[in-house]
Amino acid sequence: MSxxxxxxxxxxxxxxxxxxADALESRTGFRLVIDMAEVCLDLSLGSLMYRGINLCDLDGIVVKKISxxxxPDTLNRLxxxxFVEARGVRVFSSAASMLGLINRLSCTVTLxxxxxxxxxxxxxxxxxEAMAVVRExxxxxxxxxxSTKARGMCIINAQQEDVALAAELQQFQLANPVMYLQRKIDLPGRDLGLVFLGGKYLGSYARVSQSDSWNTTINSGGRYxxxxxxxxTIEIAQRAQAAFNLDFTTVDVAETDTGPVVFEVSAFGGFRGALEGAGIDAAALYSEYVLENIRP
Known part of the structure; x- marks a missing residue:
């Protein structure tokens, strides 16, 4: 035990x-789960405090979920x-890598x-312009x-009058001033999550729809x-995740009649899908990877 x-x-x-946290504790004897809502950054003192602990004194931090x-506040946490990284603490994955994924547009542009x-x-x-796109x-x-897990997403169909179409788009824009519009594709009842650790492919799971919902997320009743x-498909996902230099991630891919397409690369990766769908104990494997790659 280290x-x-x-x-x-x-x-x-x-x-x-x-x-x-369990997996890391079993290997190191140390356990600390950090809620970023409670941290305090003091630039003059050079500290990031959490419940009396200066996180700059740690050997490493593994980010499973930032919020x-x-x-946009999520970016501030990263x-x-x-700052902690600049003080010599190894963060998995690096803050710079995760920053490029929280904003969907940033991820899309990089892909x-x-x-x-x-x-x-x-x-x-x-x-x-948005109306013309929906028509097209x-x-x-x-x-x-x-957003994550399809929260806040909706489908807008072109088969309606201009007034109704504009009203739907305006309603969406109330919460989303910058409108991100993607052509709806016909999914074969499932989409895929491809799991990568240190850039190496571990396996894949599917999210399979159990209803007439347009998406396959577990929140919408899907199963792994x-x-x-x-x-x-594996090679495309491999190239997609390589663009972000992540320590652990899953790449969301859909199978279409014209070939695979990537929806997004996850900043943090899905443990439950990996375990229940593909039998991959991501927590154990990730912990071993962290110990192998931490500074001496």
Whole structure:
């Protein structure tokens, strides 16, 4: 057992946070789960305090979840972890890598720059432009720039009068001034999560729809199952995650008639899907990886 002090940033009491903390504790004898809502950054003192502990004195921090839901404030939490990194603490994954994924648009731009196949996507603040896009797509999935597990997403169909279409888009824009519109694609009743640790492919799981919901998320009643995607899909997901230099992640991929497309790369990765769908004990494997890659 090592004497390293490695903490977990997550949501106290949540399964994935606690199993990761358990796995690290069993290997180091040290346990600390950090709720970023309670930290205090003091730039003059050079400290990031949490319940009397200066996080800058730790050997490492593993980020399982930065907040329950994403928002621009989430970026501020990552900036505080970036300060800790500058003080010599190894953060898994690096704050800079995660910063490029919290904002959906940032993730999308990076994926496009690396030639990753994605559904047709248009981003605009202009209602007239948005209406034209929905007409072109026939149906558009409207996604908040900051969200997880399909929260806040909706489908807007083109088969309606201009007044009604504009009203729907204006309603969406009330909470999302920058409108992210993606062509709705026909899913084969499932989409995939491909799991990577240190850039190496571990396996895949599927989220399988159990209802008539347009998405397959567990929040919408989906279930996990084993998936064995073809090499082409694995290679695309491998390239997608490599663009962000993450320590642990899952890549969300959909299978279409014209080939696989990537929806997004996760800043933190899904433990439950990996375990229940693919039999991958991500908490144990990630803990071993952290110990192998921590500074001496």
């Amino acid at each position: 004497n390293l002090k490695i903490a977990v940033v997550g949501i106290p009491g949540k399964w994935s946070t606690e199993v990761l 329950a839901e994403y928002s 900036e505080m972890l970036r 496009r720059q690396h030639g990753i196949p994605m559904p047709d996507t248009v981003v605009t603040e202009d209602i007239d 797509f026939s149906a558009a999935v409207c996604k908040p720039l900051f 199952a084993l998936a064995e995607p073809p090499l082409e």
